[in-house]
Amino acid sequence: MAATAALKVVEPAAAVPPARAVRLEDEVQYAPGAVVSRTIAKSRGxxxxxxxxxxxxxxxxxxxxxxxxxxVLDGEVELTIGGAPVRARAGETVRMPAHVAHAVKARTRFKMLLAMVRDPEAR
Incomplete structure (x- = not known):
């Protein structure tokens, strides 16, 4: 498969309903030869x-x-963080520090929740 410089498919934003259990991996679907994204929450934080x-x-x-x-919600990914490879599988979480170069490669089909956390002290 070709490298993806940017997302190929962006699904409409969807809010997770309050006071209800959901399976996040069911909230975004695979597409052949693509990277699909769906924002479920966005704030200043x-x-x-x-x-x-x-x-x-x-x-x-x-x-x-x-x-x-x-x-990682499903499958396996190889992240490269600051030049070092890090593999992660379903059920595992990896922190990518601010201002450190990173890349993402799907070893298998995989789904993830990406949480971007803004430091209120940083400018």
Whole structure:
């Protein structure tokens, strides 16, 4: 599969209903040869975004001005953080520090919840 420089498919934003249990992995669907994203919460403090990557899809190396937490919901991913590879599987979470280059590659089809947390002290 070709490298993905940007998201190929963005589903409409969806709010998680209050006071109800949901399975986050059911809130975003796989698409052949694509990376699908769906934002489920956004505020000044950060965002929560669901992603579904087809096997072999990737996001090229980039940085973010705030910490990002990858919670793998399904499948397996290889993250490269500051040049070091980190593999994670369903049920595992990885912190990607602010201002450190990172990349994402789907080892298998995988889904994740990406939590971007803004430091109120940072500018």
């Amino acid at each position: 950060g965002t929560l975004t669901l992603f579904a990557f087809d096997a072999g899809e990737e996001l090229s190396e980039h940085t973010a001005p705030f910490d990002a937490f990858v919670q």
